[in-house]
Amino acid sequence: MTEHCLWRFSRALHRAINDRQREDLLDEDVDWAIYGPIDMFPFLGARRGKAAVVEVITQIADNVRVHRFDREKIMLGADSAASMMRYTLTALDSNKPISLRLAHFAQFKAGLLVSIRVLVDTFDLVEQTLGHPIHLPKIAS
């Protein structure tokens, strides 16, 4: 049984972020989105095409370093994968540790990424980045 594309993609992405190694992991027409507040984090949001995604991965590499990740949930299809993951990162500008939960849905073609959607627990991310809690009213009955 050959290795699922997800594992190669995951290793290549982490090497791209931490070591700036570039490997061929993206389809020319890749469709990429990480949902979140782009005013605070300009490297979040949607990108289309290999050049734009290579650029945004470089921007992510300029801002964070990945220390550890745990895949809490995973589902694999023939050319698709979804995971819920917990990341431990360092924000490079402040040297602050950030612990982050995210979910991704990815689609591959011929071993290359053609589509990924990433959802992040963004409020938690914002509070950790600010370094202090945001006061919230209690809304529920």
Added chain:
Amino acid sequence: MTEHCLWRFSRALHRAINDRQREDLLDEDVDWAIYGPIDMFPFLGARRGKAAVVEVITQIADNVRVHRFDREKIMLGADSAASMMRYTLTALDSNKPISLRLAHFAQFKAGLLVSIRVLVDTFDLVEQTLGHPIHLPKIAS
């Protein structure tokens, strides 16, 4: 081919929230978590066991009404499912519309839910609930 458990669970959950209909959809020992700021939304967070989950679904029903949901991504396993979804809700106290993206990973046993983990784009949720944007500094280079 029989219907996947996800569809029955999804219908039953939406009926429980909107119409307070109770159907047997939970395993006795169900493990439930919706990650998010529980100070603002006490019906988020972790629950264990059928009674606690029935109670939290009632709390959710006290606070929101589901108008519409679109499954943007889905993966189905034999007894498991993951989706990325976009919900249109009304917050019942303020009558405010809320549009929400979430991802869930669910596990079923004998047709009943045994485990679910839900990740929400929480910053977007908080801003929509407050009704105004939270000012954020731009952090990235």
